[in-house]
Amino acid sequence: MKVRKLALLTLALTLICGGVAYADTVSQKLRVLVVNKKSESYNGIIVDNKVYVPVDLITDKLQGIVITDETDNKVTIYKPNVHMVTSKNKGIFGDVEKGAKVDFFTHIQVDSLKVDINALKLTIVDPYGEETLIESRKAGDSDFPERENIWMSTKEFSYTFSSTGTYTLRFYVKPVGQSSFQVISEKSIASK
Template sequence: MKFSKIAILLIVLTLCGGTLMFADAATQKVRVILNGSELDDNGLIVDNKTYLPLRQIANGLQAIVSWDNQTKKATLYKPNVHMILFQDKVVFGNVDKGNRYTFNVLSQIDNLTTEVSAVKVSITDPNGTEKVIQSQSVNITKDNFWYRTEDIKYNFEFAGKYAVRFYMKTSAADEWTVVSEKLITSQ
């Protein structure tokens, strides 16, 4: 009796293991490199079709992903966002470490093919600390607009790269998506 239970258990485990080995052989992992950096999630090849991690690719391309659960459809939007940094009326991008600057960010957005409910501009220091420059609810339904922040006084206390980022939300319930980034070098 004991022997038959062990034999049945071994047969079941063998069948499960064989099925898992077959499933693993039917799919292949794919390394995904985007702009020179490997993504955390791998792609897969299943039945000669390649499946890629859309959310990570969209983040790398600074694009918005919209998911419609009812129709099971993912839509990718990539607006053109150009940012110019102004100190008074002078454009700038490199700063001296330890100095405090007053500046604002002018953003030109075009090729916008989805509605936007909010925008945000922030600056992140080389250590990863983010400060919001300005955040605002908007109701944008056209394909282009301009957005200028108020003046911000900011101390560039560390040497390195500071990232000024432009974010969008398509609805109030969505998460912020980075759609543009400009780097300031502090030396």
Template sequence: MKAKKLLVLVALLSIWGGTMIFADSASSKIKVIVNGSELDEAGVMTDGKTYLPLRQISNSLQALISWDEASKKVTINKPNVHMFLFQNNTVFGKVSKGSRYTFSVWAQVDSLRMNISALKVTIADPSGREELIQSQDVNAQKDNFWFRTKDIRYAFEAGGSYTVRFYMKPDGDEWKVVSEKLIIAE
């Protein structure tokens, strides 16, 4: 009796193990690297097709992503956002450590092919502490426009890289970074 149970158990484990090996060979995880950085989530290759984590990829590319449940459609849009930092009429990107500067951020946006409800501009110091420069709701939908922040007076207390970020908020979604500009304090 024990021999029969053992034989049945060995047969079941063999079938189950073979199925698991087959399933593992039919689908495999793959590393996804975007602009030199590996994503937290892996992609999956199944039957010669690759499935990738779109939200993480769009975040890495600073693109906007939206999901339309009715049509089961994903849309990814990478608007062109060019930022310029002005102190009076002078463009800058390098400052003296320990100094205060009054400046504004200008952004030229084009190729925006999805509706957004708001935009904002922030600055992050070298330690990562982020401060809001300006936030604004958007009513009219345009595929291209200029945006200028009010003047901001900011102290560049530490040496290092300060990151100016331009965010957009797609309708019904969360804030997404679509462009960054560095200011170097030496």
């Protein structure tokens, strides 16, 4: 009786360990590098010689627009072409002195926006991660751009660059039918 139980236990352990070893050879974890920098919060996986990465990686790191359609079990990714320029006193800038209070405009140009949006916003993030809204617009506003190619300038915005470091302008859009904003462009301003 003991021999039979021992044989069954040995067989069960062999099957379990063999299954784990097989699963490990079929799928492998993958380090993800974005613009040659390791992504700490995202890992990929290789299954049957195909690479899979999280969709959030595309929105967070590559600033693409991800549209999910659960009825068709489909994910569509769009990457619009976005340019942002900051200007003050009739000139463009990208650096400021620490402590300077700057009145500036942000000029945004977007082309190849292949998805309908119902809101957009521009924020500035200080070197410590605190985000401040510069401007937002929603569908129905008189100044809301409703076309594939967007050319817009924000209202003049006054901001004090109180710390040394990198400040980041983030341009978000909210696609129609989606519940959250997605970053599609960033621009840095250095405070020295």
